Amino acid sequence: MVMGLINANPVIHEKKERRVRQAPETTDENAVEPIDQLEIFDHIRDIKDPEHPYSLEQLNVVTEDSIELNDESNHVRVTFTPTVEHCSMATVIGLCIRVKLIRSLPPRYKVDIRVAPGSHSTEAAVNKQLNDKERVAAALENPNLLDMVEECLSPTFD
Structure with a gap:
């Protein structure tokens, strides 16, 4: 048992198999490629939890269903579920999701x-x-906070 953790024994879920997205066929080189819920999920699923060696997907903090996208109004909403009601890392987790999406999505998107x-x-x-x-x-x-965010966003090799 790890000392000092709010949720020392979280429930771990299996990662979903990654699905291959098909790029839309277009002849217009200036066309804006639409983004879908799966693409947004792929950006955030592997963010590491600040307290555990697991991804947000494995802890069921984020799911594909927790993402709302309105491509017409360029709005993305991610609703995440902390593993415990009094999670002291909830703001760090949300900050990690925000930073990852800001870095990954075109700047036209408003992220909530x-x-x-x-x-x-x-x-x-x-x-x-x-x-x-x-x-x-x-x-x-x-x-210090930025270092923590960068650590959570760094790639894993599992």
Whole structure:
């Protein structure tokens, strides 16, 4: 048993098999390729949990169904579910998801990150922090926090 962890024994889920996406056929070189829910999930599924050596997918923190996409209005919403109601890392997890999507998606997309309703004891405060541009910018200026985010986003070789 690991000491100091909020959820020392999380439930681990199997990773889904990756599906190959088919690129749409187009002759218009200026056409904007649409993005789908699966592509967004592929960007965030392998983010490592800040406290465990598992991905957010393995911990069932993010699922393909937790992603809402409106390609017409360029809006993405990811709703994640912390493993415990009082998870102290919920804001770090949300920040990791936000950073990964900002780095991966075209800049036209507005990204909205939320904890699932009823899944966290301070849900409103976490949601406010994760979707406030100034708070996010300030968090990313903190070298320790930025190092933690980068570690969570670094690729795994499993």
